[in-house]
Amino acid sequence: MINTRTPDERQFLTSDNTELFYRHWPAISAGATPKVIVLFHRGHEHSGRLQHIVDELAMPDTAFYAWDARGHGHSPGLRGHSPSLARSVQDVDEFVRFTANDSQASMADVVVVAQSVGAVLVAAWAHDYAPVIRGLVLVSPAFKVKLYVPLARSGLALFYRLRGLFFVNSYVKGKYLTHDPQRVASFSQDPLITRPIAVNILLDLNKTAERIITDAGAITLPVQMLVSGEDYVVHRQPQLDFYQKLRSPLKELHVLNGFYHDTLGEKERVLVFDKMRKFIDTLYKLPLQRFDYSNEDRWGPGADSWRILSGGPAPCSLDDIAYRGLRYGMKMLGTQSTGLRLGFETGFDSGSTLDYVYRNQPQGSSALGHLIDKCYLNTLGWKGIRQRKIHLQQLIQQAVTKLVGQGKAVRVVDVAAGHGRYVLDALEGEACVSEILLRDYSELNVSKGLEMIARRGMTGCARFERGNAFNRMELASLDPHPTLGIVSGLYELFPENRLVRQSLAGLADAIEPGGILIYTGQPWHPQLKTIAWSLTSHKDGEAWVMRVRTQGEMDALVREAGFEKCAQLIDEWGIFTVSMAIRRDDSDQFCTAD
Incomplete structure (x- = not known):
């Protein structure tokens, strides 16, 4: 007979001040090292339906945690709603970090077990945040939900655009989830089951899943995939496509013949729990599996992509003809747009172009030019750049607060600042900042940055000088030494990691232990x-x-230089990240986010 462990019931505060309900099952016996398993429930469900997993895994030396996602169970919000899937993925990151801290463990002691929609959130988290955890168990991930109405997704997207937010009720009944009559009955009778799902989440789920499957090679954690063989709720092929692209050598796939979607609640689930327990035991017996990124700029998929793109389209191919036409059109009509003209004059990756994108005020030499400029500024990439600026300012302000709280002087350096707008916007009026040093290799950027400093009346605390962000000795000799270093939008412009390593090493030489690095x-x-x-x-x-x-x-490059990441933000499209890392001392301790 299974002994039931009784959980504590608590609330966890997210970064947007939402209190999410969670359950905690403390370890009931001590192990040699801490073990923490974080459980994520299926769509429509809640943490109370995961009690049996804790009991049936039978791991008394392990602490278990499980939340009620936003809009589910005892957590607040409209039922089945979250502001975005990206917000929910950020919740995952914050919750897992919280569980590690709460258990006085490191992230490296954590294993995550996630089902269905929860598995999609966790897969997106593993891709976008690259957490350094022990491993993942993904159970019947809902990468593509079976919608039995033709063109359902296109129709939902159209109605969402026309009507705004609305909710779709689930068609799923308990008898399509499991052969276990008790689980069927409990699903039907549970008052906390959330039937509706917000249309924005349903559409985001599909878009995010497509992105994650296409780029699953970015996930290098050990993964066990458990796939139900007779699933009426989600498609199998996207699950297999995802699994095949995973790059960890420690991965295993099990297709469970005859199982319905509630894989861990099926009648014959003892077979599944045996496989899970064996995999999790292996993860804890082995040393932490860190993927080797040392030659990623030569042999990784990102390097391959760069080399393919550098070769250009095949002559006379459809791509060649299409992009020739696009370039011709931009030069003939597009230059009526102020933004496009500036891009052709200074480069679309220049500090001048980025500053124009930040201002986001369409301009043109004609009505057509103004319209073209508006469309240009609203492209997805530039939307992401503006969101990156917001995230930079948020983490810069958090870093200042952290340094002041530790009694440290706040001396800021940005090694490739462009015009410096995002730094000055973040720090203007901050009396606790003793020095702001902006640097850039471009004389034009230095000139524009000095003008911006003067206009804001910040010449007393801010200065701008020409400098090489890749010169280690130059960065190491910064005087006074900075306590907050910033590098934004620079490294993706250079394919090899040699220069990136030099830049990060110089920042590590300059920033004392306990100081902070913010990087994109x-x-x-x-x-x-x-x-x-x-x-x-x-x-x-x-x-x-x-x-x-x-x-x-x-993150591996940053860690190699002597920093440890402790916080990260990413836009809703998964394009640009902004991270905070702490300069390690000789004890090489992991940092924890506030």
Whole structure:
């Protein structure tokens, strides 16, 4: 007979001040090292339906946690609603970090078990945030929900655009989830089951799943995939496509013949729990599996993509003809747009272009030019850039608060600041900041930045100088040494990691232990081909070919330099990340987010 462990019931506060309900099952015996398993429930459900997992895994030396997602169970919000899927993925990151801290463990002691919609959230988290955890168990992930009405997704997207937010009720009945009559009855009778799902979440789920499956090679954690063989709720092929692209050598797939969608609640689930327990035991017996990113700029998929794009389209192909036409059209009509003209003059990756995008005020030499400029500024990439600016300012302000709280002086350096707008916007009026040093290699950027400092009346605390962000000795000799270093939008412009390592090493030399680094990343971009084959960079009019780095690769470079990431933000499209890391001391301790 299974002994039931009784959970504590608590609330967890997210970064947007939402109190999410969660259950905690403390370990009932001590192990050699801490073990923490975080459970994520299926769509429509809640943490109370996960009690049996804690009992049936029978791991007394392990602490278990499970939340009620926003809009589910005892957590607040409209039923079945979240502001966005990206917000829910951020909740995952914050909750897992919280569970590690609450258990006095490190992230490396955590295993995550997630089902259905919860598994999609966790897969997106693993892709976008690259957490350093022990591993994942993904159970029947809902990468593609079976919608039995033809063109359902297109219709829902159209109605959402016309009507705004509305809710779709689930068609799923308990008898389609499991052969276990007790589970069927409990599903039907549970008053906390949430039938509706917000249309924005349903559509985001599909878009995010497509992105994650396409780029699943970015996920390098150990993964066990459990797939139901007779699933009436989600499609199997996207699950298999996702699994095949995972890059960890420690991964295993099980297709469970005859199982319905509630894989862990099926009648014969003892077979599943045996496989899970064996996999999880293996994860805890082995050393933490860190993926080797040391040659990622030579042999990784991001490097391959950069080399393919650098070669340009095949001559006389449809891509060649299409992008020739696009370039011709932009030069003939597009230059009536102030933004496009500035891009051709200074480079679409220049500080001048980014400052124009930040201001987001369409301009043109004619009505047509104004319209073109408006469309140009509203492209997805530039929306992401503006969101990156907001995230930069948020983490800069958090970093200042952290340094002041530790009694440290706040001395800021941005090593490739462009015009410096995002730094000055974040720090203007901050009396606790003793010095702001902005640097850039471009004389034009230095000149524009000095003008901006003067206009804001910040000449007493801010200065701008020409400098090389890749010169280690130059950065190491900054005087006085900064306590907050910033590098934004720079590394993706350079394909090799040698320069990135030099830059980060120089910042590590300059920033004392306990100091902070804020850095950006670009793990994915939906318009890489369009950018590479139609836009020019600031480097003598060359093609603007960006080198995406997975978040795991970027974090590994930062860790190698002597920093440890403790916070991250990412836009809702999964394009640009902004991360905060602490300069480690000799004890090489992990940092924790506030």
